[in-house]
Amino acid sequence: MGGKYNYDNYPNHSSSFKAILSLGGAVADTSFIEAGEAPVIAFQGTNETFTPYNTATVIVTSTLQAVIEVSGSGDFMPFVDKANDNSVLKTGQFYPGPKNKNSSGQLTTSIEGLYPFYQQGFEPWSWYQAGQVPNINSLATQTKAMKYIDTIVGYSSPRLYKLLANPSYKDTYNGIEDLNGSDLVSSELFPNPIAEKATLKVTDANIERIEVADLTGRIVFTKTFGTPVAIFDVSNLADGTYVMNGKTSTGKELRNKFVVAH
Secondary structure, three states: OOOOOOOOOOOOOOOOOOOEEEEOOEEOOHHHOOOOOOOEEEEEEOOOOOOOOOEEEEEEOOOOEEEEEEEEHHHHHHHHHHOOOOHHHHOOOOOOOOOOEOOOOOEOOOOOOEEEEOOOOOOOOOOOOOOOOOOOOOOOOHHHHHHHHHHHHHHHHHHHHHHHOOOOOOOOOOOOOOOOHHHEOOEEEEOOOEOOEEEEEEOOOOEEEEEEEEOOOOEEEEEEEEEOEEEEEOOOOOOEEEEEEEEEOOOOEEEEEEEEOO
């Protein structure tokens, strides 16, 4: 402790970390990760080159000089998982993120706390005015970036709430705790994550109408069916988490969360 900016903490507040939020971060050595450390929530573009999603050598772009080999969240989060540092989040029944991609380019399993943004480069949630540094052509526009920010907030907020405010908090995959159980109908939505088309099924009723919203509550599309099986296309939606609400012919409610990952 000490130095110009290393001030003491506020009285009666612990200096211990309760959570780590990684936005495009990396570690120099995965052996640094040990059991008993703070839970980690990580977001990263799988096509990043400045800070690699997996393991690669970082270079200085102006001189192309190799500096250091680092491992991004695609490679360090499996070590977090193996050390059981995110075990507390697994008791929360949170909606999972997309599957991980290992160093061989293979899709493996979804890892609690990891949310990869596929086919995205450096910081897909960032945007810059013309002339500002860094001025990188691959950075997302403001409109697109806000969708990624919505996904980051939607995925991390319930987990941070459990870690920082209410250890007993449990989410539900469908997010239906605020609805009366008698008003809900059981439904099946697959595949999940979705790249192009999704199938929604209910029993003993027809699906009359669905409404899909992003995590800000903005309605992205609505559709009517009148059948017990509904197929809808999400290929034009940005990668992220969405909430689907609907009504059946018997007046029951439908609600599902799903992830779009192209």
